[in-house]
Amino acid sequence: MSSGDGRLTHAGNLLGALTVALADRVGDAVTQAAGGSESVAAALSSLEDFLEVPTVGLLQQVLGLTPSGAVRLVDRLEDAGFVQRVPGGDARVRHLTLTRRGRVSAKAARNARALVLESALAPLTSTERAELDALLAKLLFGLRREPGATRWTCRLCDTGACGRDQGECPFVPAGRNLRSQGRV
Incomplete structure (x- = not known):
């Protein structure tokens, strides 16, 4: 909560500094582990962990991309051998499936994130x-x-x-x- 005059409280400022420090460290770790951008790492993680019937449209929503940005990302994922587009129940929709390489990279990104976060918690x-x-x-x-x-x-x-x-x-x-x- 702010102090009322637009300034942050000490706790709010510490929270902000912590989020920046962790975002930087997690971002660096997952991009290196996944072999691509943070969007690549987030896409692989999402496809591996919780998107049950993933499509380009759903991935677009998860990552907050434009439709063309999501298509370009999926093109890059496919070119890198991380995903395959497979036919869905509707001829207009293609589902995304992680390849073995995609699953390995998703797990590497998840593990890299875990190491950063657990090291941040180590002093507690x-x-x-x-x-x-x-x-x-x-x-x-x-x-x-x-x-x-x-x-x-x-x-x-x-x-x-x-x-x-x-x-x-x-x-x-x-x-x-x-x-x-x-x-x-």
Whole structure:
């Protein structure tokens, strides 16, 4: 929350500095691991972890790209041997499937991200980590967006770590277990 005159509080400024530092480090790590841009890493991660029936249009929404930008990205992914376009149920729609190389690169990007984030948490005790976990879930819950939003927050997430399937993710579907337990 701001101090009322347009200036940030100390906590807000620290949060901003932390997000920039982590975004820089995660971005560098995932681009190197995936062998492409952050968009490549996010696309591979999304295709590997949570897009059940991926299409160019859905990838466009996840990454917040223009239609032509999404097509160009998928062209690059296909040229690099990361994805294949396969026919969908509708002749107008092509589904995207990760190749073996794409799965390997997606996992490398996920692992690189995990190393950066776990090293950032290293100075904290287990008690501090548990406290931070609850605070981060609360902050993320407050930042969730309306259905249909672009640039999904979870585009680089490790869905195994977030607890998505158990309803622990603040975003899917809007943190139903977190909310019911009063944790957000």
